Amino acid sequence: MGKPPNLYAFSDTDELAQALRAFVLDAQHIAFERHNIFRVGVSGGSLPKVLAKALLEKTNGEGKLDFKKWEVFFADERAVPLDHEDSNYRLVKEELLDKIPAELGAPTVYPIDVKYLDDIQEMADQYEQTLVKCFAARDSVRVPMFDLLLLGCGPDGHTCSLFPNSPLLRETEAWVLPISDSPKPPPKRITLSLPVASHGIKIGFVATGGGKKEIMKQIFDTEEGHSLPCGLINTFAQDRVSWFVDYPAVEGVSFPSRRGNL
Numbered sequence: 001m002g003k004p005p006n007l008y009a010f011s012d013t014d015e016l017a018q019a020l021r022a023f024v025l026d027a028q029h030i031a032f033e034r035h036n037i038f039r040v041g042v043s044g045g046s047l048p049k050v051l052a053k054a055l056l057e058k059t060n061g062e063g064k065l066d067f068k069k070w071e072v073f074f075a076d077e078r079a080v081p082l083d084h085e086d087s088n089y090r091l092v093k094e095e096l097l098d099k100i101p102a103e104l105g106a107p108t109v110y111p112i113d114v115k116y117l118d119d120i121q122e123m124a125d126q127y128e129q130t131l132v133k134c135f136a137a138r139d140s141v142r143v144p145m146f147d148l149l150l151l152g153c154g155p156d157g158h159t160c161s162l163f164p165n166s167p168l169l170r171e172t173e174a175w176v177l178p179i180s181d182s183p184k185p186p187p188k189r190i191t192l193s194l195p196v197a198s199h200g201i202k203i204g205f206v207a208t209g210g211g212k213k214e215i216m217k218q219i220f221d222t223e224e225g226h227s228l229p230c231g232l233i234n235t236f237a238q239d240r241v242s243w244f245v246d247y248p249a250v251e252g253v254s255f256p257s258r259r260g261n262l
């Protein structure tokens with residue numbers, strides 16, 4: 001596998017959130033040094049709640065989040081209105097964005113263009129154009145490099161809206177892809193392609209709860225797990241990937257996890 005990903009396990013989500021905060025602060029620091037802006041791709045699902053705990057709860061910890069220099073993009077999004085209960089934007093907004101204290105500044109957020117709810121190819125193309133404008137022209141950058149990608153892992157090993165055995169996993173050119181038959185509802189979505197979802201300076205996965213332990217065993221302990229979407233990102237991005245999990249999610253996993261500390 002080359003350089004293996006980092007697997008950090010914690011006794012509860014409070015501890016996990018503290019470590020995730022340190023990880024995000026580190027990524028922010030690297031990004032500010034690099035280009036004084038912090039480009040983050042976020043997922044929906046269970047991630048926004050844990051992320052909000054990491055970023056909003058007061059800690060004694062060092063480091064300041066400077067949200068006004070953040071640009072927030074969506075690793076995947078469902079083709080629904082932005083206030084719909086299935087919208088990843090709505091989830092991230094309600095869990096995190098709406099709760100950021102004014103003194104920390106407000107990020108620039110890039111939701112999908114809901115004009116294209118009935119044409120997901122066009123929606124994906126438009127979102128790709130958004131990335132092109134923010135990250136530099138497509139001609140000069142083959143694949144955009146996020147400062148930080150924050151991803152989830154479904155119980156089937158999907159991440160973003162890249163599902164196991166999907167032909168979308170073979171895409172090498174497009175940055176953003178439409179999907180019309182997602183096995184998990186709602187069916188119509190857009191997603192970062194695998195090359196983009198693997199192209200973060202840092203990539204953080206968050207997976208919690210016993211419901212994830214079987215898939216974690218597959219991803220980390222089996223050969224077949226390497227071809228699951230999460231496993232492919234581990235393989236491509238190697239030690240740029242860090243997993244933040246709780247003990248129930250790695251019960252029975254043999255791959256070495258570091259307990260409690262980054």
Ligand SMILES: O=C1O[C@H](COP(=O)(O)O)[C@@H](O)[C@H](O)[C@H]1O
Nearest residue numbers: 043044045046047152153154160
């Ligand atoms: O459908 C989705 O699922 C994944 C995983 O969700 P989780 O609830 O198991 O963490 C999520 O990362 C993705 O953004 C979402 O659209």
